[in-house]
Amino acid sequence: MSEIENGQGLQARRAAITDLGDALRLLIEQATATEAPTADLLRAAALIRQAGAPLGERARGRFETASADDLLGGVRLYNPVTGGGSAFAPPLEIHRDGDVAVGSCTLGRAFEGPPSFAHGGVSAMLLDQMLGYACGMSGHPGMTVQLDTAYRQPVPLYTPLRLTARVAAVDRRVITATGTIATAEDPASILVRATGTFVALLPEQAQRLFGPVMGRGR
Numbered sequence: 001m002s003e004i005e006n007g008q009g010l011q012a013r014r015a016a017i018t019d020l021g022d023a024l025r026l027l028i029e030q031a032t033a034t035e036a037p038t039a040d041l042l043r044a045a046a047l048i049r050q051a052g053a054p055l056g057e058r059a060r061g062r063f064e065t066a067s068a069d070d071l072l073g074g075v076r077l078y079n080p081v082t083g084g085g086s087a088f089a090p091p092l093e094i095h096r097d098g099d100v101a102v103g104s105c106t107l108g109r110a111f112e113g114p115p116s117f118a119h120g121g122v123s124a125m126l127l128d129q130m131l132g133y134a135c136g137m138s139g140h141p142g143m144t145v146q147l148d149t150a151y152r153q154p155v156p157l158y159t160p161l162r163l164t165a166r167v168a169a170v171d172r173r174v175i176t177a178t179g180t181i182a183t184a185e186d187p188a189s190i191l192v193r194a195t196g197t198f199v200a201l202l203p204e205q206a207q208r209l210f211g212p213v214m215g216r217g218r
C-alpha cells in the first residue's frame with residue numbers, strides 16, 4: 001500500500017518534499033557563493049553524493065508524474081520556477097490580484113549572469129511562468145509559442161522582486177499576455193517587459209503531447 005494513500009500521508013510527503021527543496025536551495029546558494037578551502041569542496045562533494053544515493057534508488061520514469069503532485073489540480077512540486085521541491089526554483093510565488101497575476105521572489109547567486117545581476121534567460125523563465133499563470137487564471141490556459149523580452153535594466157540579485165502578468169487579448173485559440181519584472185521597492189521602474197503568445201491545445205494535440213503522461217494515473 002502506498003504511503004500516501006490517505007490525505008495525512010500526502011500532506012506529510014508534500015511537506016517533506018518542500019523541506020528537501022529548501023535544503024537543496026540552501027546548498028546550491030552555499031555551493032555557488034563559497035570560497036571555502038578546496039579540501040572542504042571535495043569533502044562536501046563526497047558527503048552530498050552519499051546523502052543523495054538513497055533518493056536515486058526509487059526514481060520516476062519520464063512519463064510518471066510525482067506521487068505527491070496533482071496535475072489536474074495544479075500541484076507541481078517540482079516545477080522549476082514555482083515548485084517548493086525543486087532545487088532549481090527560486091521559488092517564485094504567484095497570487096491573483098483581480099485580473100493581474102502578481103509574483104514575488106529573490107534571486108540568489110546561482111541565477112547570476114552579469115556580475116551581481118540575474119541571467120537574462122532566468123528573467124525570461126520567470127516571465128514565461130508568470131504569463132502562463134495569467135492565461136490559466138483567466139480561464140485560457142495554453143502553451144507558450146512565442147516569448148519576446150525587452151531588457152531595460154539589469155535585474156539585481158539578493159533583492160526582493162515584484163512580477164506582474166495579465167492577459168491582453170484572446171483570439172480564438174491564441175492568447176496574448178504581457179508581464180513585467182521590477183524590484184519590490186520600486187515597482188514603477190520596469191526592469192524587464194515581456195509579451196507572450198500562448199496557444200490553447202486542440203484535443204488531438206493534447207493527446208499527442210501528454211497522452212503517455214495522462215494515461216499513467218494521477
Ligand SMILES: CCCCCCCCCCCCCCCC(=O)SCCNC(=O)CCNC(=O)[C@H](O)C(C)(C)COP(=O)(O)OP(=O)(O)OC[C@H]1O[C@@H](n2cnc3c(N)ncnc32)[C@H](O)[C@@H]1OP(=O)(O)O
Pocket residue numbers: 074096128129130131132133135136137142143144145146171172173174197199201205
Ligand atoms: C487561480 C489560479 C489558477 C491558475 C492556474 C494556472 C497555473 C498554470 C501555470 C502554468 C504556467 C506554465 C508556463 C510555462 C508554459 C510553457 O513553458 S509551455 C512549454 C514551451 N512551449 C512549447 O513547448 C510549445 C511547443 N509548440 C507546440 O507544441 C505547438 O506549437 C503547439 C502549441 C502544439 C501548437 O501547434 P501549432 O501547429 O504550432 O499551432 P496550430 O495549432 O496549427 O495553430 C494554432 C494557432 O496558433 C498560432 N500560432 C502558432 N505559433 C504562433 C506564434 N509563434 N506566434 C503567433 N501565433 C502562433 C497559429 O497561427 C494558429 O492561429 P489561428 O490560425 O488559430 O488563429
